[in-house]
Amino acid sequence: MPTLLVTRESAAGETRVAVTPDTVRRYQSRGFAVKVEQGAGERSGFSDQAYAAAGAELVPPGLDSAWNEARVLPVVQAPPLKRLALLPEGALVVGLLNPHGNRALVDALNRSRLSAVAMELLPRISRAQSADALSSQANVAGYKAVLLAAAALDRYMPMLMTAAGTVQPARVVVLGAGVAGLQAVATARRLGAVVYVSDIRPAVKEQVESLGARFIEPPTQEEKPSESGGYARQASEAFLAAQRQQLADQLAQADIAICTAQVPGRQAPRLISDDMLEGMRPGSVVVDLAVAQGGNCAGSEPNTTVARHGVQVIGANDLPCTVPHHASALYARNVATLLESALKEGELVLDLEDQLIGDSLLVQDGSCRRDDIVPPNPPS
Template sequence: MIRVLVPRECRPGETRVAATPETVRRLSARGCSFQVERGAGAASGYPDEAYEEAGAALVDAASAVWAQSDVVMAVQAADLVQQRPELEQLPAQSVLLGLMEPHGNEALKGRLQERRLQGLALELLPRISRAQSMDVLSSQANIAGYKAVLLAASALDRYVPMLMTAAGTIQPARALILGAGVAGLQALATARRLGAVAYVSDVRAAAKEQVESLGGRFVDPPELEQKPGESGGYAQQASERFLSEQRRQLTEQLALADMVICTAQVPGRPAPRLIEDAMLTHMRPGSVVVDLAVAQGGNCEGTQPGTTVLRHGVQLIGADQLPCSVGNHASALYARNLAALLEHILNATPAEATGLHLDLNDEIVAGCLFTQSPVAVGGAA
């Protein structure tokens, strides 16, 4: 029996939860026993009663259940390590699953290693076909791309679709989307549903087919000999020469855009600066920029996390926690991702094992292993 603890999140504004009643039932059928901290799912629309009906036991914040847990499932696991003293009660070799902001986070790694805890950072999950059902970054980026367009449309001083009225015809809004990853493609699909004419810019020429399949118009990257490639499903860091030429190209597109959705990010590095302050002066007053990369420094100069700034008549929206604004569905998808990963680990656990076994030869487990302990959970070899 694997003992799983689902604590309340402690980051301000975090509405998601790492397990839902649906995934509690799903994993209970695989031999897991769930303890859910009271109120853990309240912000995302999952009441305590629903967890009890699914078979979970409700526990209090200061409960000694931490000392009896094999696995802790969290959303903001890095905050959990820093802010929850109960973590000290976890047995050595316990597994912590969640978002850990692992790139360069040596302090967190040291804390986990000191406690001999095994941390699986979901940001490090390899982007391979076998891991698609576990890909938290993709499921949450999908939500961010969708909500970004709704934010832009709400703030825009124009209609989005074409309208033919007795007073004349209103032309459709023009959307410019920077980055054709998961968030960018969802933003494209949402903008098209609302009736906008959508253009997409990406450093990868291979993204053109995906963009056009969704009804978007692809802005070809600058014609330079050396272009940024792709690694592990992510765009690689571009050279400053390439970014300079791309900014020149984007200035022409910005002058025509009503709303801009910035989604370009590179794991473990600051977000590429695609829109400089001087470029905003070419945009129409009343237009909107939504920057999904603001927490990594931003694609647009002047954006600030969690707030709206007016520069040169353009609204700059720093959208850093959009999945939290759709807490119910964001939690449902996140929890299914975690359930798929835990099921994958359970499949590698010998039937006679008394606890959870991490197979370090497995590409998925090894890929997202942030900290390692020499002994498996529950004493399995």
């Protein structure tokens, strides 16, 4: 019976947990013994008593012997690298490991002959949807981004008809129609705003309009960017420049801009320039969800609100951590679904023929499998 260890997350500001009491029961039904560090779920609203009632064994935080026995370590973010050395050879680490170019993590996994699945590398195929952690967390981020913007805005979101006159609805521009962008559209529409959406992929127009928003047709050019493997593909600089020019007029009329455009493993495209901010109405708000990847908006700073030309620019990274209970519940189900696909007759089997495992397996038994994600060290 493999032992699964649930640890307290150590990354600064991380409030989520990788396993909830509900998923403890799922793991036990599939043959896992579950140990939970005391306080692991406290910041996301899951008490030690709830874990114990679900059948988990509570252990003191950081207990070396618990790490020594763990065959599976589900995490939200990668644990301190020195702790990985406590895991037994062949143990599996699963989480949002920030794998792109993360040489230090891969080296630590290799030294201890561990395996690791990075949830960011999960293929965008139908069978993977229930394990898609990026999408579940982006949903939370898109929702919360609009609430942040509405709280910071100097006007109402919906149209109101009062004895003192009619208040026109706020105008929201969403940049990027991925999961976060579409959730931002849905949330802004529920609050009564008029919503416009800009995306480099013409194919998303139907989804945008189905939510009641208006799609801003991308600039015309010979080769339109689309998708690669279900993710947005990097657009050319010429295309992005044309798109920025098109956005300038839209932003000049906007009360809120929600920036969600990201490309995995690359800098986020800069879509809103300082000149475009200067053209926006004083008192308007920009929420930049791509700030951790360099930002879609000029001047955005992680976890900070800055004023530029009278516009509030909110650098909103790690928004799922501000809704930790539901973010954890969704993430824990994603991880459980993936691990269940690797459990064969009570044993954990990393079947490379299974696309879910084969594509997302970053390291196997101390050997990096994704040189395209983490290039090898140059020879000395």
